[in-house]
Amino acid sequence: MDLWFCQGFSEPGAGSDLASLRTSARREGDEYVINGQKIWTSSAHYADWMFALVRTDPEARKQLGISFLLIDMKTRGISVRPIITLDGDHHLNEVFLDEVRVPVTNLVGEENKGWDCAKFLLANERTGIANVGLCRERLDYARELASHTLQAGRPLIEDVKLHREIAVLDAEIRALEITNARFLLTESEQRRLPPFASVLKLKGTEIQQEIYQLLTRIAGPAGLERRTPAEPSLAAVNARYFYSRAASVYGGSSEIQKDILAKTVVG
Ligand SMILES: Cc1cc2nc3c(=O)[nH]c(=O)nc-3n(C[C@H](O)[C@H](O)[C@H](O)COP(=O)(O)OP(=O)(O)OC[C@H]3O[C@@H](n4cnc5c(N)ncnc54)[C@H](O)[C@@H]3O)c2cc1C
Incomplete structure (x- = not known):
């Protein structure tokens, strides 16, 4: 089976300065609850999954509070909006995450160590x-x-x-x-x-x-x-x-x- 992933790193205000990202993931039992927005997400409209950087510790210094999560794009609370580029095609998207629940088992590596990934x-x-x-x-x-x-x-x-x-x-x-x-x-x-x-x-x-x-x-x-x-x-x-x-x-x-x-x- 083929699985397509999109990359959920960039956000409005967090591109070159990626560590300023603000999409949050708060822990509730066995789940993270995600809120925020990604932008310029290539092929999000085709993707089955997104690998995303989310802020799990808002108190920690920039890079130190970020985690790397896998998010099933079919999860409730995700909406994908197209961005049409200069070539007239649809490659890119905005992705909105509103109270998106992701199992803690979808964390890659350790919590707050996502910057290394x-x-x-x-x-x-x-x-x-x-x-x-x-x-x-x-x-x-x-x-x-x-x-x-x-x-x-x-x-x-x-x-x-x-x-x-x-x-x-x-x-x-x-x-x-x-x-x-x-x-x-x-x-x-x-x-x-x-x-x-x-x-x-x-x-x-x-x-x-x-x-x-x-x-x-x-x-x-x-x-x-x-x-x-x-x-x-x-x-x-x-x-x-x-x-x-x-x-x-x-x-x-x-x-x-x-x-x-x-x-x-x-x-
Ligand atoms: C076609 C396309 C596909 C993309 N696909 C994805 C994707 O799939 N997933 C994803 O997460 N992101 C994706 N991106 C986002 C991409 O990674 C960002 O656009 C890029 O990192 C720049 O960030 P920004 O757009 O916020 O620009 P900014 O960071 O706001 O930069 C604006 C300008 O300022 C310059 N600048 C910024 N900081 C400095 C500095 N310290 N020193 C000198 N110059 C500086 C930059 O070089 C740039 O020219 C995509 C972008 C494009 C255009």
Whole structure:
């Protein structure tokens, strides 16, 4: 059986400063009773479950009063409201939690120690968001598209400026692949996840955005089509360009990654 999880971390007023989150979970016997709101929750409208950060100790200092809970999305008191993004699609949601009762057995790890789970998951998420394989696949596609697209009767790929841009991106993706391989080859206990994850996330998302910008230029008006049966991979190039702008925000913004790198690498 497949189970879909959404990530209930961000809240209005608690994004970059995630530890300010206010969704509360008060203990009543064998249950937690949850009240609050999550926002920007990707795919909450499909999810069976949410893994969420909730405040279990309002008196404790920020990170110390947070717990990690699994919440069945069918539980009474949960409502999901769509947020439509710049690409015109429904990926994101607001999730409201009103007296939502969750068994204490759904707690992951220890009460008030949820921040440790969150840090571990965020580092893994950032490594995934780098989408190293996708970068390579999309650049190959851009190259192929430019070979078949004509400008003044000549294939676009013959344009020296475009050719150079593709070559620069190729080199950057190679560096990303090597960084990813170094990460994978490092003994797990020595990986020092945050710096690796932040470098991959920062560079990977910059490269993705540059590739979608390039694809948009190459595709021209055809990229505006939302569905193109004759050329399915051309469809929605523009929509993907718009959505790619969010990549430097989700999973922790680029500014936050630079801040982490400044603290952990530069010192
Ligand atoms: C497409 C998309 C999908 C998402 N999916 C999910 C999801 O599934 N689950 C979930 O929990 N969240 C999700 N998020 C939320 C995402 O994690 C937050 O948007 C992100 O952490 C930024 O928080 P914020 O939006 O509150 O912006 P803010 O924290 O308010 O930041 C606003 C701006 O200020 C800058 N800034 C903030 N603090 C600093 C600082 N200390 N130094 C320098 N600059 C700073 C930021 O870089 C940003 O540019 C998603 C967001 C997007 C866009």
